[in-house]
Amino acid sequence: MLVAFLLVLLILFGILAPVLSWLFQLEPSASAVRNFAPLALFVCALSFYFGGMAGAYKAPDRHLLHGTLVAPVAFVISPVANILVGKTPFPGIDSVGAALLAAVFLAASVAASYVGARRGHAIHVHNEGVLRRMRRT
Numbered sequence: 001m002l003v004a005f006l007l008v009l010l011i012l013f014g015i016l017a018p019v020l021s022w023l024f025q026l027e028p029s030a031s032a033v034r035n036f037a038p039l040a041l042f043v044c045a046l047s048f049y050f051g052g053m054a055g056a057y058k059a060p061d062r063h064l065l066h067g068t069l070v071a072p073v074a075f076v077i078s079p080v081a082n083i084l085v086g087k088t089p090f091p092g093i094d095s096v097g098a099a100l101l102a103a104v105f106l107a108a109s110v111a112a113s114y115v116g117a118r119r120g121h122a123i124h125v126h127n128e129g130v131l132r133r134m135r136r137t
Contacts, residue, residue: 037101044105045112048074052116057124067117071109 048071056067079089093099 045108048109049112049116052113053120056117056120063121068114071113
């Protein structure tokens with residue numbers, strides 16, 4: 001999960017932010033949300049793909065489950081943290097459109113983390129086979 005968050009922060013607000021702003025001609029304004037949402041959705045899915053891959057690879061067992069749970073756990077942590085601070089669970093979601101956008105982001109994140117978990121599991125199985133062959137010789 002931390003890998004996914006670090007990738008989102010790095011891509012959206014870090015080293016690639018000037019490149020993405022120039023490429024997509026994004027200026028900070030309220031109307032830029034429509035242009036920014038598809039880019040943010042892609043970055044979110046890409047980040048949770050790698051987060052799911054890392055979660056599945058590092059899991060002691062049930063690799064697909066651990067990798068796929070990266071996105072739902074991240075979705076649960078945010079409302080819990082907001083409630084602990086004294087805010088509403090989803091402070092920026094006050095309209096049907098915003099709720100639908102959040103649902104789309106959650107669905108894309110879960111799907112990407114599942115695909116990443118499958119890849120992480122495949123890498124884990126391959127590496128275990130290589131290590132087993134190395135121990136025999």
